[in-house]
Amino acid sequence: MSQTDGGYIPDLSDIHLAHARIRKLVRQTPVINDPGLDEILGCRLFCKCENLQRTGAFKFRGATHAIARMREDGTAGNVATHSSGNHGAALALAARLDGRTAHVVMPENSSRIKIDAVRGYGGQVHFCAATNEARAERLEALVQQGMIPIHPYDDANIIAGQGTAALELEQAVPSLEQVITPIGGGGLISGTAIATRAWGVSIYGVEPSGAADTVESLLRGEIATAFQPDTIADGLRAIVGQRNFRVIRELVKQVLTVSDDEIREAMTLTWQTLKLVIEPSSATVIAAIRKHPEIFGGHKVGAIISGGNIHPADWCALTGTSSDPR
Amino acid sequence: MSQTDGGYIPDLSDIHLAHARIRKLVRQTPVINDPGLDEILGCRLFCKCENLQRTGAFKFRGATHAIARMREDGTAGNVATHSSGNHGAALALAARLDGRTAHVVMPENSSRIKIDAVRGYGGQVHFCAATNEARAERLEALVQQGMIPIHPYDDANIIAGQGTAALELEQAVPSLEQVITPIGGGGLISGTAIATRAWGVSIYGVEPSGAADTVESLLRGEIATAFQPDTIADGLRAIVGQRNFRVIRELVKQVLTVSDDEIREAMTLTWQTLKLVIEPSSATVIAAIRKHPEIFGGHKVGAIISGGNIHPADWCALTGTSSDPR
Numbered sequence: 001m002s003q004t005d006g007g008y009i010p011d012l013s014d015i016h017l018a019h020a021r022i023r024k025l026v027r028q029t030p031v032i033n034d035p036g037l038d039e040i041l042g043c044r045l046f047c048k049c050e051n052l053q054r055t056g057a058f059k060f061r062g063a064t065h066a067i068a069r070m071r072e073d074g075t076a077g078n079v080a081t082h083s084s085g086n087h088g089a090a091l092a093l094a095a096r097l098d099g100r101t102a103h104v105v106m107p108e109n110s111s112r113i114k115i116d117a118v119r120g121y122g123g124q125v126h127f128c129a130a131t132n133e134a135r136a137e138r139l140e141a142l143v144q145q146g147m148i149p150i151h152p153y154d155d156a157n158i159i160a161g162q163g164t165a166a167l168e169l170e171q172a173v174p175s176l177e178q179v180i181t182p183i184g185g186g187g188l189i190s191g192t193a194i195a196t197r198a199w200g201v202s203i204y205g206v207e208p209s210g211a212a213d214t215v216e217s218l219l220r221g222e223i224a225t226a227f228q229p230d231t232i233a234d235g236l237r238a239i240v241g242q243r244n245f246r247v248i249r250e251l252v253k254q255v256l257t258v259s260d261d262e263i264r265e266a267m268t269l270t271w272q273t274l275k276l277v278i279e280p281s282s283a284t285v286i287a288a289i290r291k292h293p294e295i296f297g298g299h300k301v302g303a304i305i306s307g308g309n310i311h312p313a314d315w316c317a318l319t320g321t322s323s324d325p326r
Numbered sequence: 327m328s329q330t331d332g333g334y335i336p337d338l339s340d341i342h343l344a345h346a347r348i349r350k351l352v353r354q355t356p357v358i359n360d361p362g363l364d365e366i367l368g369c370r371l372f373c374k375c376e377n378l379q380r381t382g383a384f385k386f387r388g389a390t391h392a393i394a395r396m397r398e399d400g401t402a403g404n405v406a407t408h409s410s411g412n413h414g415a416a417l418a419l420a421a422r423l424d425g426r427t428a429h430v431v432m433p434e435n436s437s438r439i440k441i442d443a444v445r446g447y448g449g450q451v452h453f454c455a456a457t458n459e460a461r462a463e464r465l466e467a468l469v470q471q472g473m474i475p476i477h478p479y480d481d482a483n484i485i486a487g488q489g490t491a492a493l494e495l496e497q498a499v500p501s502l503e504q505v506i507t508p509i510g511g512g513g514l515i516s517g518t519a520i521a522t523r524a525w526g527v528s529i530y531g532v533e534p535s536g537a538a539d540t541v542e543s544l545l546r547g548e549i550a551t552a553f554q555p556d557t558i559a560d561g562l563r564a565i566v567g568q569r570n571f572r573v574i575r576e577l578v579k580q581v582l583t584v585s586d587d588e589i590r591e592a593m594t595l596t597w598q599t600l601k602l603v604i605e606p607s608s609a610t611v612i613a614a615i616r617k618h619p620e621i622f623g624g625h626k627v628g629a630i631i632s633g634g635n636i637h638p639a640d641w642c643a644l645t646g647t648s649s650d651p652r
Contacts, residue, residue, distance in 0.1 A: 030378075051601050052358060054360075113598070120362070271603055271638050272439070275377050275378055275382055275602070275634035276603070277597055277601055277603050309601075311598075312594055312597050312645060315642075319638060
């Protein structure tokens with residue numbers, strides 16, 4: 001677990017082992033290509049639809065893997081974490097499927113659908129103020145009570161689990177030239193980078209302009225821990241983790257940024273072409289590819305569509321498409 | 327083609343041949359199950375996601391098959407049809423991929439997204455008044471000009487093509503006990519019934535209460551040609567076809583009806599559980615399963631999710647979820 005593995009960073013074999021452990025528990029999500037979207041983007045884009053993963057996000061892979069390792073190691077007991085939502089819901093279900101309970105610290109301003117999801121999957125929600133300090137304090141209190149902490153992204157088992165999506169993507173679509181994922185805490189991009197580096201794929205990350213803590217951290221050469229995020233992409237407000245930052249610095253070719261408006265447009269474009277509802281965090285990858293033809297144009301690109309947990313009312317309000325189009 | 331095959335109704339072997347012809351041209355769409363949705367519906371539901379088919383609907387299968395047969399038979403020339411939208415878009419793309427042009431007669435009140443789709447796929451749109459007579463006249467005029475008519479549903483090649491979705495569903499999920507599809511003109515239910523009867527599956531159809539012409543036709547023992555549809559499910563306003571009616575009478579166990587409000591609720595439920603945007607026509611199957619636990623409860627059910635072509639603004643307006651949920 002994150003508290004005890006001394007900063008270990010998984011390698012490709014760890015990700016293959018993780019896939020063997022969780023393969024029967026996670027959904028092998030479809031990979032979708034749409035020629036119409038390709039025309040608009042000017043590249044061949046293959047989307048790994050983790051928005052169709054159980055609990056509606058890739059997070060279920062990492063959480064399921066962390067729990068699987070606990071079972072392997074004979075570690076009993078309940079788990080605890082802090083999460084803006086998707087990791088909490090994923091851990092809640094992964095724990096329940098293994099006969100455990102997940103205790104999830106969530107900021108009071110979390111979206112309704114994500115709070116309901118954590119509870120719906122059997123998790124216990126513990127609210128706290130929307131600050132990193134309050135979050136850490138609340139979690140520490142739970143750990144004192146004996147819960148085993150599962151960090152949302154700065155954890156070797158979580159990173160290995162998240163990397164399994166890229167493994168399946170490569171199996172479905174060999175010879176990708178580029179891969180892109182969003183960056184929140186960095187669990188998905190880390191696992192993806194470790195999984196795909198062997199194939200000589202160029203790895204890109206994307207952050208909302210209002211949550212570009214990774215870009216700032218790369219410029220500074222150290223993690224911008226004091227960064228205050230402000231974006232509609234609620235899944236990407238976390239500050240990049242230690243292990244994750246090390247992996248990104250070493251393996252990621254470039255971290256791009258997109259505005260909230262570009263995210264909104266990408267949400268609508270994705271609906272109209274791929275027929276998928278995706279949360280703002282996921283739309284960042286489509287927005288980035290559209291924004292940077294000089295990088296992606298003419299290439300064979302793989303994207304991890306990270307999640308689809310957004311309330312219809314939030315979707316309509318965010319994209320401003322509540323009036324009749326005719 | 328519908329004008330020349332003397333009312334021929336395809337059999338299972340025709341559907342297997344159709345699949346062999348179109349397999350490389352259509353998308354093998356994913357089959358999705360969601361345990362959360364199963365809990366709500368009280369059955370095990372496997373959704374064949376034709377909303378993720380090329381052109382956003384199962385119609386691309388039938389249209390691609392009709393064109394493939396023309397090529398096989400050495401029939402040159404352009405094609406024509408009338409369509410509320412999805413068949414028109416499907417035929418437009420299928421024709422373009424074969425170097426032909428599709429001329430599509432559409433009612434003036436067709437939804438913007440469907441008109442744009444037909445044009446976007448290279449089809450020529452010919453508007454007419456929103457009556458069956460005006461539609462038939464306009465099409466006849468095109469046929470006089472030498473276009474080859476491809477009927478949207480009352481056509482053996484179309485029915486065989488639509489049946490290929492059920493073949494793939496059964497390959498993905500053997501031992502289904504029940505299958506359900508929407509009924510518009512009856513192309514999908516006919517192909518599905520012919521494809522699945524061999525497996526002893528009980529076949530159900532569903533219509534909006536405001537477009538229950540098939541239910542009325544079954545009661546009368548003849549097609550209710552004068553029926554005036556009134557429903558938000560714009561894909562299901564057609565009157566059931568001759569061949570289709572014969573197949574339904576022989577093979578479909580029951581045709582259910584759902585209200586527009588039940589359709590709206592099912593659209594939102596599908597978003598929240600399957601993370602898919604589906605058009606009202608597709609939501610009828612989810613609504614029917616939810617409405618009839620005495621039929622589907624405890625069973626292993628397959629559903630064809632027929633299409634996902636709805637403008638975000640229309641989705642938001644129809645489901646009344648444009649305000650913030652908190």
